[in-house]
Amino acid sequence: MSGLRERKKAETRAALSWAAIRLTVTRGYDAVLVEDIAHAAGVSPRTFNNYFASKAEAIAARHLDRSRRVADALRGRPAGEPLWAAIEAAVHSAWAPGPEVEQAPPDAHDEWVAGLRVMLAEPALQGEMLRAGAVAEAELAEAVAERTGTDAAHDLYPHLVAAAVGAAAGAATRHFLRAERPEPVGQLLSAALAQLAAGLPPPN
Amino acid sequence: MSGLRERKKAETRAALSWAAIRLTVTRGYDAVLVEDIAHAAGVSPRTFNNYFASKAEAIAARHLDRSRRVADALRGRPAGEPLWAAIEAAVHSAWAPGPEVEQAPPDAHDEWVAGLRVMLAEPALQGEMLRAGAVAEAELAEAVAERTGTDAAHDLYPHLVAAAVGAAAGAATRHFLRAERPEPVGQLLSAALAQLAAGLPPPN
DNA sequence: CGCATCTTTGCGTGCCACGCAGGTTTTGGT
DNA sequence: ACCAAAACCTGCGTGGCACGCAAAGATGCG
Numbered sequence: 001m002s003g004l005r006e007r008k009k010a011e012t013r014a015a016l017s018w019a020a021i022r023l024t025v026t027r028g029y030d031a032v033l034v035e036d037i038a039h040a041a042g043v044s045p046r047t048f049n050n051y052f053a054s055k056a057e058a059i060a061a062r063h064l065d066r067s068r069r070v071a072d073a074l075r076g077r078p079a080g081e082p083l084w085a086a087i088e089a090a091v092h093s094a095w096a097p098g099p100e101v102e103q104a105p106p107d108a109h110d111e112w113v114a115g116l117r118v119m120l121a122e123p124a125l126q127g128e129m130l131r132a133g134a135v136a137e138a139e140l141a142e143a144v145a146e147r148t149g150t151d152a153a154h155d156l157y158p159h160l161v162a163a164a165v166g167a168a169a170g171a172a173t174r175h176f177l178r179a180e181r182p183e184p185v186g187q188l189l190s191a192a193l194a195q196l197a198a199g200l201p202p203p204n
Numbered sequence: 205m206s207g208l209r210e211r212k213k214a215e216t217r218a219a220l221s222w223a224a225i226r227l228t229v230t231r232g233y234d235a236v237l238v239e240d241i242a243h244a245a246g247v248s249p250r251t252f253n254n255y256f257a258s259k260a261e262a263i264a265a266r267h268l269d270r271s272r273r274v275a276d277a278l279r280g281r282p283a284g285e286p287l288w289a290a291i292e293a294a295v296h297s298a299w300a301p302g303p304e305v306e307q308a309p310p311d312a313h314d315e316w317v318a319g320l321r322v323m324l325a326e327p328a329l330q331g332e333m334l335r336a337g338a339v340a341e342a343e344l345a346e347a348v349a350e351r352t353g354t355d356a357a358h359d360l361y362p363h364l365v366a367a368a369v370g371a372a373a374g375a376a377t378r379h380f381l382r383a384e385r386p387e388p389v390g391q392l393l394s395a396a397l398a399q400l401a402a403g404l405p406p407p408n
Numbered sequence: 409c410g411c412a413t414c415t416t417t418g419c420g421t422g423c424c425a426c427g428c429a430g431g432t433t434t435t436g437g438t
Numbered sequence: 439a440c441c442a443a444a445a446c447c448t449g450c451g452t453g454g455c456a457c458g459c460a461a462a463g464a465t466g467c468g
Binding site for chain 1: 400
Binding site for chain 2: 422423424425426433434435
């Protein structure tokens with residue numbers, strides 16, 4: 001049932017999460033009160049905690065939503081496709097930049113990234129981001145189990161694959177944030193997944 | 205300089221972390237106040253926050269200390285040893301059970317594990333645990349870079365390897381906690397690392 | 409239209425993280 | 439052995455956060 005009710009909830013949730021991110025990136029984590037976020041989203045402070053258990057969770061919500069899409073995308077890949085090809089395609093489709101990124105003014109891009117760096121340096125945020133990744137990994141493990149004929153409840157394999165994919169995604173994004181003149185995230189992701197599937201042989 | 209000062213600090217830190225874990229496992233996360241932990245460790249409540257920024261951090265401290273040892277152990281491996289053999293040895297030495305586990309009464313083992321499960325279900329804890337793993341991964345990446353002649357500041361490779369090792373460790377421990385009659389953690393770790401180094405090929 | 413259900417909101421409570429300042433212990437140099 | 443500097447512990451106070459509860463409002467369904 002996609003009634004008015006659910007649509008409104010999703011909108012409020014997105015508005016809160018987006019406001020939390022925007023305010024934190026521009027102002028800094030502890031210069032933003034929950035009250036500010038709620039007000040920016042046009043909702044009462046008490047309602048904030050009906051949607052999120054903490055300020056950090058609100059900020060990590062976009063990351064969570066994005067990461068969750070990987071499992072869905074994997075289920076949408078053709079059945080004959082090899083596992084790692086399907087995973088690569090799924091990861092790319094989930095991480096593709098949406099329209100709201102394309103339409104952002106590119107001149108503000110640099111200070112946005114700088115703000116992001118500061119924001120992600122916050123300990124409380126790091127934990128919540130990683131937790132979001134872990135939740136997404138659990139769902140991905142389910143999808144991997146379906147595709148490989150393994151059992152998510154009893155076998156290690158699907159969880160291991162999901163965790164490895166999460167590790168690749170994490171390493172790629174952190175590399176992106178660390179580098180001064182970084183490659184696009186898409187390329188980094190491809191490289192990371194390819195090395196994973198090759199067994200991470202040492203260079204030389 | 206290993207003076208009285210540092211030894212005492214380390215002892216207080218360990219006492220606080222241990223008290224936090226013990227109380228939480230037996231009583232539940234939010235039935236334990238910071239005040240209780242401080243008191244159990246023979247220190248004032250205010251002092252607690254001189255050692256840890258949060259209750260969750262105190263509980264995760266043991267995990268952090270353990271995880272950090274992997275990087276050190278890797279540096280201690282002979283230079284000629286292949287990378288993945290050295291990593292496996294390092295992981296095993298860091299995860300070997302200490303004497304305080306051996307001497308614990310085995311009849312209380314089951315309710316301890318049950319308490320652990322409940323504790324690790326707490327969202328705030330999960331984030332902090334994962335964060336501890338991430339810190340350890342950063343240090344492991346340094347050690348991997350040294351060993352492979354790569355550069356942790358510019359190359360993706362060492363971070364990718366470290367993240368993959370972390371993923372394997374995480375998947376193995378979660379599998380251990382999930383299963384009713386689990387294999388020993390050491391075996392699970394070996395299996396996970398072996399599959400990683402083999403490129404995680406799909407079964408059959 | 410009208411009842412059942414879900415949401416929002418205001419209020420109140422207990423806990424937590426941390427700045428600050430004063431007293432105490434450890435350290436290293438003489 | 440003494441003394442000054444540095445590090446540490448502690449009590450107090452403050453601002454903020456998460457959440458239980460109950461009343462008011464919005465929505466869905468017959």
